[in-house]
Amino acid sequence: MTFATLGLIEPLLRALETLGYQTPTPVQAQAIPAVLAGRDLMAAAQTGTGKTAGFALPLLQLLTMEGPKVAANSARALILCPTRELAEQVHASVAEYAQHLPLTTYAVYGGVSINPQMMKLRKGVDILVATPGRLIDLFRQNALKLNQLQTLVLDEADRMLDLGFSEELANIYRMLPKKRQTLLFSATFSDDIRLLAGQMLNDPLSIEVSPRNVAANTVKQWVVPVDKKRKPELFVHLMRKGRWKQVLVFAKTRNGVDALVDKLQGLGINADGIHGDKPQATRQRALDRFKASEVQILVATDVAARGLDIEDLPLVVNFDLPIVAEDYIHRIGRTGRAGNTGEAISLVCADEVNMLSAIEMLTRQTLTRKMEPDFEPEHRVPDTDASGQVVKKPKKPKKPKASGGGGKRNLGKWVDSGDVAPAEPSIKPVRKVPVFNTGPRKKK
Ligand code: AMP
Numbered sequence: 001m002t003f004a005t006l007g008l009i010e011p012l013l014r015a016l017e018t019l020g021y022q023t024p025t026p027v028q029a030q031a032i033p034a035v036l037a038g039r040d041l042m043a044a045a046q047t048g049t050g051k052t053a054g055f056a057l058p059l060l061q062l063l064t065m066e067g068p069k070v071a072a073n074s075a076r077a078l079i080l081c082p083t084r085e086l087a088e089q090v091h092a093s094v095a096e097y098a099q100h101l102p103l104t105t106y107a108v109y110g111g112v113s114i115n116p117q118m119m120k121l122r123k124g125v126d127i128l129v130a131t132p133g134r135l136i137d138l139f140r141q142n143a144l145k146l147n148q149l150q151t152l153v154l155d156e157a158d159r160m161l162d163l164g165f166s167e168e169l170a171n172i173y174r175m176l177p178k179k180r181q182t183l184l185f186s187a188t189f190s191d192d193i194r195l196l197a198g199q200m201l202n203d204p205l206s207i208e209v210s211p212r213n214v215a216a217n218t219v220k221q222w223v224v225p226v227d228k229k230r231k232p233e234l235f236v237h238l239m240r241k242g243r244w245k246q247v248l249v250f251a252k253t254r255n256g257v258d259a260l261v262d263k264l265q266g267l268g269i270n271a272d273g274i275h276g277d278k279p280q281a282t283r284q285r286a287l288d289r290f291k292a293s294e295v296q297i298l299v300a301t302d303v304a305a306r307g308l309d310i311e312d313l314p315l316v317v318n319f320d321l322p323i324v325a326e327d328y329i330h331r332i333g334r335t336g337r338a339g340n341t342g343e344a345i346s347l348v349c350a351d352e353v354n355m356l357s358a359i360e361m362l363t364r365q366t367l368t369r370k371m372e373p374d375f376e377p378e379h380r381v382p383d384t385d386a387s388g389q390v391v392k393k394p395k396k397p398k399k400p401k402a403s404g405g406g407g408k409r410n411l412g413k414w415v416d417s418g419d420v421a422p423a424e425p426s427i428k429p430v431r432k433v434p435v436f437n438t439g440p441r442k443k444k
Contacts, residue, residue, distance in 0.1 A: 006032045009061055011100035016057075019096060025050035026209040031183075032058045040204040041183040042197050048333050049209055052093045055079075055153050055183050060098050062181075063126050067150055070104070070124035074148040079129045080172070082159040083303065084109035084280055085287065090155060091129040103127065110134040111280035118143040132160065132168035139175055151181045154200070158186040158193050162324065163303065166192070173200060187333070188326050219336035221344045222368040223356065225381040228349040231319060232263050234375045235347065238317075239269075239297075246290070248313055249299045250331050252320035257299045260319060264297055271297035302327045318346035325358040350379035357384040 003016050003024055024032065027045040034041055035058035045051040059077055070076050079094070081087040091107035098105055103126040108117045110133050117134070121143050128135075128144075138144040154160065160169060182201050186193050197204065226234045239247070251257045254275040264271035272286040272295045290298040302322055316335045322328050335342025346367070348356050360366055366385045382390050 028054045040201040042204040044208040074124040075128035077151040079153040227377040273299040275301040321355040325362040
């Protein structure tokens, strides 16, 4: 299968050729014809599956072929993203795909001055990428009208709800024209997401390109049990032993990020951190420097790192396990992208055993444990398995299993056999409900 056989127009094919995309990924193979046919979509796709191109390519084609010229202070398509970083990243991809098309694109998000954004919107933009809060601000200040909107995309919808945006989404929903195409993408599908889908989508085609809640099997994952207080020391030890070149590290809290960065910098290690307390410009600079390999270790919280697309990232380290098990899937989705192989190592202390158990249950696998000599924990991490059992009694440590692996492949050659699960579309009923959950806002 090629992009041409999916019915994409020549200017898009030319852009894809420049980017080195040769074969559509499974989510692209299913989403592109459905979106071109005008269908609403409910797509379960892991990060790294190529979902951005899956919605952006047909969207760009429809906007080129159909509809009136964009009016002042209007947008013809809106892509909602949970974080500023993801908005920037999605916008960068959209702009690349649109390079030979006569369409305008722009991204708006909070944490930066609203005035330049208002100025930019005066002439209208064909595709607007936005985070929910800033979109509402712009709408309320009359800088943006949505009556011309043809298509709405909800990207990483699960994450938007996790971040407490359900109220904002309900408000945005009221601002939208009734007649429109809606595409909903989510790595994981909770009941809340299905409620949201039932409210926002019209007879959607439901596609799923990987088993629900299962992490990419191109990522080799294991756990190193350790006492909490020795985690920084173990991290440095593993880094030196494994000669790690570039690592994205996840810590649970903003303080945790700062403490680890301080420790690493104190040892002369080239490290930087990103979290929600840092100004947007600082976060972006750290990320750009990491992408340019000018920073070796980037330590991040989940919110700051959400959706980051860093090509060929070989290793993700969970310095702390995430509190929400689904974040584990998002975190390790930073590696093993687009058919590459990657590694994800989690440093786990006894306090985190319930989180480990929740992750194993969600991903339906027992993570291999590898004891590091001289770092065996005094506080034993009880055994766990994919059934959610935490075995309290001491047991002999399990023999490490061989998993994943294989050589590194280049981006641009999408491998769709074995690396990603079945590409069969599965049509699932979507519950229609009068209103979706606008329950209490969760804290960020
Ligand atoms: P996404 O899941 O949209 O974040 O995409 C993950 C990565 O895969 C990005 O770096 C894309 O540039 C890349 N990618 C997307 N589609 C393809 C394709 N058909 N062939 C090769 N790489 C792709």
